[in-house]
Amino acid sequence: MRQLVFLAISAALALAGCSSSDAGGDQPTGPNGASSTGSLPPDVPSGYRPCDDVPKSVLDSEKLLDKTPDDSDAAGGVKWRGCMWVQTDGYAATIQSTNISVDMVRKKSFRDAHEFTISGRQSISTRQVDDHPEAACTVNAEMKGGSLEINLSNPASNRNTGSLNTCDLARTLAEKVVPTIPANA
Template sequence: MTSRSNSWRVVAVGCGAVVLLGGCGPSDDGDGKAGSSSTSKTSVAPDVPAGYDPCKDVPQSVLDSEKLLDKTPDNSSVDGGIKWRGCLWAQTDGYAASIQTTNITVEMVRARHFPDTHEFSIDGRRAISSRQSTDHPDAACTVDVEMKGGSLEVSLSNPPSRRNTGQLDTCELTRKLAEKVVPTMPANV
């Protein structure tokens, strides 16, 4: 379990207590992805957003442009109903990328106050980047892009030992990948 999943898991445990008292925020998944509690009684969608399946819908041209290979399913869930559905790819001696839909919203990520958080837009959608890993913050970055009922989450792991990308800023790489993927999403999702 990564520290990122633990972060979301801690939120999930708190969410259970909050639900009994009248509200709920995000939870933590065993994948270290974080949610947030919310004072505005925001509820977590029961499932990930529909209408875009990263495993099938990310165009091969995008994967080829990033030299991403070896597609592997990457699905997980944590207490509190937080879910991720998608796939993982890797570059030879470069970064590994997970592209998933999740019921975590941009607002939930913002509320967690992760280090190095930046808000911007991609193809007219709100987006937020953050460093959610406490184990290796410089080598990991996540970009969440707004979807109905959650977000498209692009996460990179880019250890400094990787010959092709290890010397590059991981959040910059993550944002560039998200900027290639997001325009391939239908406008209504």
């Protein structure tokens, strides 16, 4: 149980990490959440609800259990809607729709950023948590009006996954989840 609590806290820190390197506040981009391509959409993308739409086959393949709703709002209108799952003696994953776009993430210049495409969707992986960068990774995959965000918390103490690269694990999970997003979402 203690490890589960630690994983939940680590996942929350990873979630908060999207804005942690911005000394000015919780905005994912410039003032008031605006990006150079327009302002922040008022809500998360529709058409994919991670808590309901991530297939059981994907969760089973990653041994992800204990679905817990994980919705949050941050200053500037940033929103996340989704759920968190944990792997026994392994990583915790939060899969959420957010009104943060891949372009906004790119412009934040987070460390260890890698861009790639999954099922035709522009995607980026980044390390956004300054105090434990190796144990946390975020993948954002393009959606209309934002992105699907997958946050992994993978402390080195985790017996099954702690020795593995967290961004590799996050990308593997993203490569299983993103193809399940409807083409019009």
